[in-house]
Amino acid sequence: MTRTPRHRRRPEARPEEILTAALATFAEQGFAAARVEDIARRAGLSKGAVYLYFPSKEAMLNALVEQSAGALARTVEQHVAQIAAADPEAALRGLLRILFAAVSSPEVSAAPRLVLTEAHRFPELANFYREHVLDVMRRAMGALLAAAVEAGVFRDVDTDAFMRIIAGPGLAQMALTTIFDLKPDRLTDPGDLADAIADILLYGLKPRLESANT
Amino acid sequence: MTRTPRHRRRPEARPEEILTAALATFAEQGFAAARVEDIARRAGLSKGAVYLYFPSKEAMLNALVEQSAGALARTVEQHVAQIAAADPEAALRGLLRILFAAVSSPEVSAAPRLVLTEAHRFPELANFYREHVLDVMRRAMGALLAAAVEAGVFRDVDTDAFMRIIAGPGLAQMALTTIFDLKPDRLTDPGDLADAIADILLYGLKPRLESANT
Amino acid sequence: MTRTPRHRRRPEARPEEILTAALATFAEQGFAAARVEDIARRAGLSKGAVYLYFPSKEAMLNALVEQSAGALARTVEQHVAQIAAADPEAALRGLLRILFAAVSSPEVSAAPRLVLTEAHRFPELANFYREHVLDVMRRAMGALLAAAVEAGVFRDVDTDAFMRIIAGPGLAQMALTTIFDLKPDRLTDPGDLADAIADILLYGLKPRLESANT
Amino acid sequence: MTRTPRHRRRPEARPEEILTAALATFAEQGFAAARVEDIARRAGLSKGAVYLYFPSKEAMLNALVEQSAGALARTVEQHVAQIAAADPEAALRGLLRILFAAVSSPEVSAAPRLVLTEAHRFPELANFYREHVLDVMRRAMGALLAAAVEAGVFRDVDTDAFMRIIAGPGLAQMALTTIFDLKPDRLTDPGDLADAIADILLYGLKPRLESANT
DNA sequence: CATGAATGAGCTTTCATTCAT
DNA sequence: CATGAATGAAAGCTCATTCAT
Numbered sequence: 001m002t003r004t005p006r007h008r009r010r011p012e013a014r015p016e017e018i019l020t021a022a023l024a025t026f027a028e029q030g031f032a033a034a035r036v037e038d039i040a041r042r043a044g045l046s047k048g049a050v051y052l053y054f055p056s057k058e059a060m061l062n063a064l065v066e067q068s069a070g071a072l073a074r075t076v077e078q079h080v081a082q083i084a085a086a087d088p089e090a091a092l093r094g095l096l097r098i099l100f101a102a103v104s105s106p107e108v109s110a111a112p113r114l115v116l117t118e119a120h121r122f123p124e125l126a127n128f129y130r131e132h133v134l135d136v137m138r139r140a141m142g143a144l145l146a147a148a149v150e151a152g153v154f155r156d157v158d159t160d161a162f163m164r165i166i167a168g169p170g171l172a173q174m175a176l177t178t179i180f181d182l183k184p185d186r187l188t189d190p191g192d193l194a195d196a197i198a199d200i201l202l203y204g205l206k207p208r209l210e211s212a213n214t
Numbered sequence: 215m216t217r218t219p220r221h222r223r224r225p226e227a228r229p230e231e232i233l234t235a236a237l238a239t240f241a242e243q244g245f246a247a248a249r250v251e252d253i254a255r256r257a258g259l260s261k262g263a264v265y266l267y268f269p270s271k272e273a274m275l276n277a278l279v280e281q282s283a284g285a286l287a288r289t290v291e292q293h294v295a296q297i298a299a300a301d302p303e304a305a306l307r308g309l310l311r312i313l314f315a316a317v318s319s320p321e322v323s324a325a326p327r328l329v330l331t332e333a334h335r336f337p338e339l340a341n342f343y344r345e346h347v348l349d350v351m352r353r354a355m356g357a358l359l360a361a362a363v364e365a366g367v368f369r370d371v372d373t374d375a376f377m378r379i380i381a382g383p384g385l386a387q388m389a390l391t392t393i394f395d396l397k398p399d400r401l402t403d404p405g406d407l408a409d410a411i412a413d414i415l416l417y418g419l420k421p422r423l424e425s426a427n428t
Numbered sequence: 429m430t431r432t433p434r435h436r437r438r439p440e441a442r443p444e445e446i447l448t449a450a451l452a453t454f455a456e457q458g459f460a461a462a463r464v465e466d467i468a469r470r471a472g473l474s475k476g477a478v479y480l481y482f483p484s485k486e487a488m489l490n491a492l493v494e495q496s497a498g499a500l501a502r503t504v505e506q507h508v509a510q511i512a513a514a515d516p517e518a519a520l521r522g523l524l525r526i527l528f529a530a531v532s533s534p535e536v537s538a539a540p541r542l543v544l545t546e547a548h549r550f551p552e553l554a555n556f557y558r559e560h561v562l563d564v565m566r567r568a569m570g571a572l573l574a575a576a577v578e579a580g581v582f583r584d585v586d587t588d589a590f591m592r593i594i595a596g597p598g599l600a601q602m603a604l605t606t607i608f609d610l611k612p613d614r615l616t617d618p619g620d621l622a623d624a625i626a627d628i629l630l631y632g633l634k635p636r637l638e639s640a641n642t
Numbered sequence: 643m644t645r646t647p648r649h650r651r652r653p654e655a656r657p658e659e660i661l662t663a664a665l666a667t668f669a670e671q672g673f674a675a676a677r678v679e680d681i682a683r684r685a686g687l688s689k690g691a692v693y694l695y696f697p698s699k700e701a702m703l704n705a706l707v708e709q710s711a712g713a714l715a716r717t718v719e720q721h722v723a724q725i726a727a728a729d730p731e732a733a734l735r736g737l738l739r740i741l742f743a744a745v746s747s748p749e750v751s752a753a754p755r756l757v758l759t760e761a762h763r764f765p766e767l768a769n770f771y772r773e774h775v776l777d778v779m780r781r782a783m784g785a786l787l788a789a790a791v792e793a794g795v796f797r798d799v800d801t802d803a804f805m806r807i808i809a810g811p812g813l814a815q816m817a818l819t820t821i822f823d824l825k826p827d828r829l830t831d832p833g834d835l836a837d838a839i840a841d842i843l844l845y846g847l848k849p850r851l852e853s854a855n856t
Numbered sequence: 857c858a859t860g861a862a863t864g865a866g867c868t869t870t871c872a873t874t875c876a877t
Numbered sequence: 878c879a880t881g882a883a884t885g886a887a888a889g890c891t892c893a894t895t896c897a898t
Binding site (some may be wrong): 444455456457458460461500517520543544545546547548549554557558562576580581582583584586588589590591592595596597598599600604606607608609610612613614615619621622625627628629630631632633634635636637 | 670671672673674675702703731734750756757759760761762763768771772776790794795796797799800801802803804805807809810811812813814815817818820821822824826827829830835838839841842843844845846847849850851
C-alpha cells in the first residue's frame with residue numbers, strides 16, 4: 001500500500017499528488033532548476049500526463065501555493081480568536097509554539113519557504129500570498145496585541161515592531177535549520193525554543209526588580 | 215564617443231563590475247534563471263568577455279558571495295567588541311540598528327538574500343557563508359550576551375533563543391520589504407523600527423511595576 | 429503524408445539510424461567538425477531527439493566504433509581459421525581479397541577510417557580498437573604465418589614484417605582512394621589488385637629460375 | 643639559448659616558428675580541435691600576433707603542408723634517380739629504409755599524418771599534396787620498377803600493385819606506432835624492419851628451390 | 857610589430873511543451 | 878486518460894578573429 005501501485009486507486013486525487021510532488025521538487029531544486037519530468041516521476045506519472053492536469057510548470061507553482069497557503073494562517077487565526085481575549089500571554093506563547101512547530105516541520109514549511117524564495121519573480125504569487133496569508137496573520141497578531149493592551153496585560157507597543165519580533169525568530173530558525181543545517185545547542189525541541197523566546201518577549205532581557213522569571 | 219566604445223582601456227576593475235552586474239541580475243532573476251548574457255550587458259560587455267574573468271556562472275556566484283560576505287559580519291563584530299562590555303543595552307540597540315539598516319538597503323542586503331535563496335542548492339556556498347558570516351555573528355552575539363549577563367544587565371537567557379530573537383526581526387523586515395513590498399505603517403524609518411524592537415526586547419511586553427517605559 | 433511525419437511510430441531502430449547518420453557525418457567532417465544537428469537531420473530527427481538515445485556526441489562515436497568494430501576482424505579470423513592450415517597460399521590470397529574488398533567499400537571502411545583519424549584524441553577508443561580489432565587480426569595473421577611455415581609452404585619471416593606487408597597495401601589503397609581519389613590505372617577491381625599484390629607477396633619481385641609466374 | 647628569449651633574435655623567422663608550433667598542435671589535437679591560442683603560445687607569441695603572419699587558421703594548415711610536403715618526396719626522388727638504374731634491388735631496399743625512417747620520426751611524419759587526417763575536408767590540400775608529393779613518389783616508384791624490369795632484375799608486375807606494396811607497410815607501421823602505440827616485437831629498429839620487408843618483397847614468401855634467402 | 861581584451865557566431869546540451877498513438 | 882518520443886527555443890560556454898592601444 002505504501003508502494004506506488006501501477007494503477008492508482010483514486011484517479012481524482014491526481015492533481016493533489018502532482019502538487020505534492022511539485023512542492024517537494026521545487027523545495028529541493030528551486031522552481032527554475034526543477035524539472036517537470038522529476039515532478040512527474042515523483043508523482044508516478046509520465047511527463048506528458050502532468051500537462052493533462054496543469055497547463056504549465058508555473059501553473060503548478062501557483063496551484064501549489066494557493067492550496068497550501070491558507071493552512072498555517074488559518075491555524076494562527078483560530079488560535080488567536082480562541083484565547084487572545086481570555087489569556088493574551090498564553091495566546092502569545094501558543095502562537096510562538098505554532099510558528100516554531102510549523103517551521104520545524106519540513107513538510108509544513110516547504111510551501112512558505114518556496115514563496116520566500118520564488119515570490120520575487122512571480123508578482124502574482126506574492127500578491128496572493130500577501131493577501132491570503134500575510135494579511136490574515138497580520139490581522140490575527142494585531143488583534144492579539146490590541147486585546148492584550150486593552151486588557152492591560154501588554155504594553156502598548158508598535159504593531160509592526162510586534163509582528164516582526166513575533167514572526168522573526170521563526171524565520172531565523174527556519175533559515176538556520178533548513179539552509180545552514182545549524183541546530184540550537186540546548187533547546188533542540190522547537191517547543192522549548194519557542195517558550196524561551198516567548199519568555200524573553202514577555203519579560204524582556206533586563207531583569208525585573210519585582211519577581212517573575214517564567 | 216560617449217557611446218560605450220568597442221574596446222575599453224583595460225580597466226582592472228572589470229571583475230568587480232561583472233560581479234556587481236551579476237549580483238543585481240541574480241537578485242532579480244535568481245541564479246538559475248539569470249542569463250550570463252544579461253549580466254554581461256549590464257556590465258557593458260559581450261557574453262564572451264565575461265568568461266575572460268570567470269570560468270563559469272557558478273564561479274561568479276561564489277566570487278560574489280566571498281566578496282560581499284564579510285562586510286556586515288565584520289561591522290557587527292566590531293560594534294559588539296567596542297561597546298558590549300561598557301554598555302550592553304546600547305550595544306543591543308546599536309546591533310539592531312545595524313541589522314535594520316543593512317536589511318533596508320537593497321544593495322547591502324542583496325548578497326545575503328541571494329545566499330538565503332540559493333545556498334540550499336550550493337552546499338559549498340552554505341559552508342562558506344556559515345563559516346565567514348554566521349559563525350562570526352554568532353560569536354559576536356554570544357559575546358554580547360555573555361558580557362551583559364556577566365555585568366548583571368541582562369538576564370541569563372538561552373544563547374540560541376537570544377540570537378534568533380535578535381536576528382529574526384531583521385529577517386522578517388527583509389522578507390516583508392523585499393518580497394512583499396510591505397512597509398511598516400508608522401515606523402517607516404529603519405532606525406525607529408529597530409529602536410521599537412530593541413525596546414520590546416529589553417523591557418518585554420509585560421508592563422513593569424518598578425518604573426514603566428513607553 | 430509521405431512527408432516525414434512529426435512523430436514516427438516508435439521504431440526501435442532509432443539508435444542504429446542515428447549511428448549510421450553519425451558515422452556518415454563523422455566520416456565527412458571529422459568528429460570535431462561534425463555538428464550534432466547534421467547527424468540528427470540525416471537521421472530524420474531534430475537535434476534534441478538525438479539526446480534521447482545518446483548522452484553526448486562522444487558517446488555516439490564510442491557506440492559507433494563498438495558496433496562496427498568487430499565485423500571485419502571476425503571475418504578475417506574465421507577466414508584464416510577455416511583454410512589457413514589446409515592451404516596457406518589460398519588463405520593469404522583470400523585475406524588480401526577480404527581486406528581490399530573492405531577497403532574499397534566506403535560503408536565498410538568508414539568506421540576504421542574514423543578510428544584512424546580520431547583515435548589519437550580518444551585513448552579509450554584506441555584501446556577498444558586495439559583490443560577488439562587489431563589484436564584479433566594480429567592473432568589471425570600470426571596463426572596463418574605459423575601454419576604456413578609449419579607446413580613448409582612459407583619461409584620463416586618475421587611476424588611483424590609479415591603483418592605490415594599484408595595489411596599495409598590495403599591501407600595505402602584506402603588512403604589513395606578515399607582521401608586523394610586516386611584509382612589504379614589498370615587493376616580497377618579490388619579483387620584483381622589484391623591478387624596482384626598477393627602474387628608479389630608470394631613469389632617476390634625477383635624472377636625465379638625454377639618455374640616463373642606471371 | 644634553448645630557452646625562448648623574451649626578444650627573439652630573428653624576427654624574420656617568425657612564420658616558420660609559427661608553422662612549427664601549428665604543426666605540433668594540429669598533430670596533437672587535429673585541425674578542428676586545435677586552438678590558435680595554443681599555437682601562439684607554443685610559438686612564444688600572443689594570439690593576435692599570429693594573425694600578422696597568417697590570415698586564418700586554415701592558411702596555417704595550407705602553408706604548413708606546402709612547406710613540409712616536398713621534403714620526403716624529393717628525398718625519394720633523388721634516391722631513386724641515383725641508384726635505380728645501377729642497382730634496383732639496393733634502390734628498393736633504400737627506398738623502404740627511407741620510408742620507415744620517415745615514418746618512425748614523429749617530426750618528419752607529422753605533416754604527412756596531418757594530411758592523411760585532414761585532407762578529406764580540405765580538397766585544395768588534397769590536390770596540392772597529390773600533385774607535389776604523391777605524383778612525385780609515383781613517378782619515382784614507377785621509374786624504379788621500369789628500370790628494374792628493363793634490366794631483368796624484377797618481374798614485370800603491375801605498377802599500382804607495386805606502389806601499394808611498397809608504400810603500404812610504412813603506412814601500417816605509422817598507424818600502429820602513432821595511433822595505437824604498438825611496436826614490433828623483435829625488429830624494433832625501423833631499418834631492420836624495412837630490411838625484413840624488403841626481403842619478403844624481393845624474394846617472396848614461398849621458398850625458392852635455387853638458393854637465395856636475403 | 858605586438859598585445860590581449862573584446863566580440864559574436866556557433867556549438868553542445870537541456871528541458872518545457874506538444875502530440876500521435 | 879496516459880504515454881513517451883519528438884520538438885525547438887534557449888542557455889552556457891568556446892574560440893577564430895578583430896582592433897585599440
